Amino acid sequence: MAEWDIRKLQILRTLREEGTVTATAEALRMTPSAVSQQLSNLARQLGVPLLEAHGRRVRLTSAARLVLRHAEAVFEQLERADAELAAYVRGEAGQVRVGAFSTAVPALVVPAVRALRESAPGVSVRVREAEAAEAYDLLAAGEVDLALSLAAHAPTARDPRFHVAPLLADPLDVALPRDHPLAGAAVLRLSDLAGESWIFGGSGPWADITRTACETAGFSPVQGHAASGWTAILAMVEAGMGVALVPRMAAVRGPSAVAMRELTEDRPVRHVVTAVRRGAQEAPPVRRVLDALRKARPAPG
Known part of the structure; x- marks a missing residue:
């Protein structure tokens, strides 16, 4: 296979445009002898004559015109690559693959993707729902x-x-049956619900969060029922089977018979963080996505 040299092909292309070696040298800020030497080297690399005498000047051979015809496609692709690379450096292009836990996808990732479609349409985001253990394995891999x-x-x-x-602190609200005595209380503390039957998962992150929040408020929650999906949890709350902590970011719309109450004191929160491979936080597309996620954060309650 012939040895192709982009720089020398550019010199040949300029010679076609300028018409003489002297004009080519001036356009490229080279000496005429350097232009001639580079074109002679290119002819040896390709194994075909590229120039022929034409009076006191030179002109391109048919082989040179064939070479440039194919080189034009290369130049065009390189221009596209230059433009895309410049956009990448500005954070306007590139692909970022995001692994996020379930409630973060609709609350943070989707709004960020929508905003990026307007501000940086060249940045592509691929989303994969994954809880913490899996997300960090995927990140490491x-x-x-x-x-x-x-x-x-x-x-x-x-x-x-x-x-x-850190990305945000997500408050936890309490879901109560509408007819619960505390559903309309002016002030509601988590400790006021110490004697209630609680609904949360038997294990996993949400069970840990519920237990930790209640223990911080001074009591251990009595688990009346175990469930991990918000539909099931709120259905049981509606039926008067117990109460539950619900993350604000989940934006859960409960049945009309469920009262979502903001805690006025000892309000628990869960802290959400972002993570990238060390050093990757400086990659322009990653910075653009991180910025979009920060802007997508809901206003503090």
Whole structure:
């Protein structure tokens, strides 16, 4: 296969446009002898004559015109690559693969993607729902570029693989039956519900969050029923089977017979963080997605 040299092909192309070696040298800020030497080297590399004498000047051979005909497609593709690379450097192009836990997808990732369609349509975001353990395995394996998780389940700052940064503090509200005596209370503390039957998962992140929040408020929650899906949890609350903590970010719309109450004191929160492979936070498309996620954060309640 012939040895193709882009720089020398550009010189040949300029010679076709300028018409003389002298004019080509001036256009490229080279000496005429350097232009001639580069074209002679290119002819040897390709194994065909590229120039022929034409009076006191030179002109391109038919082989040179054939070479340039094919080279034009290369030049065109390189122009596209230059434009795309420049857009990448500005954070306006590139693909970012995001692994995020279930409630973060509709509350944060989807609004961020919508905003990016307007501000940086060249940035493509691929979303994969994944809880913390899986998300960090995917991040370490290079299968996602950015992970969203709860801070309680994120790697520690001592982990050299990841750069972890806080994103938001998500308040936890209480779901009560509409006819509950405290549903209309002017002030509601978590400790006021110490004697209630609680609904949360038997294990996993949400069970840990519920137990930790209640214990911080001074009591251990009595688990009346176990469920992990919000539809099931709220249906049981509606039926008067118990109460439940619900993350504000989940934006859960409960049945009309469920009262969603904001805690006025000792309000628990869950902290959400972002993580990327260490050093990748400087990649322009990743920075653009991180910025979009920050802007997508709901206003504090």
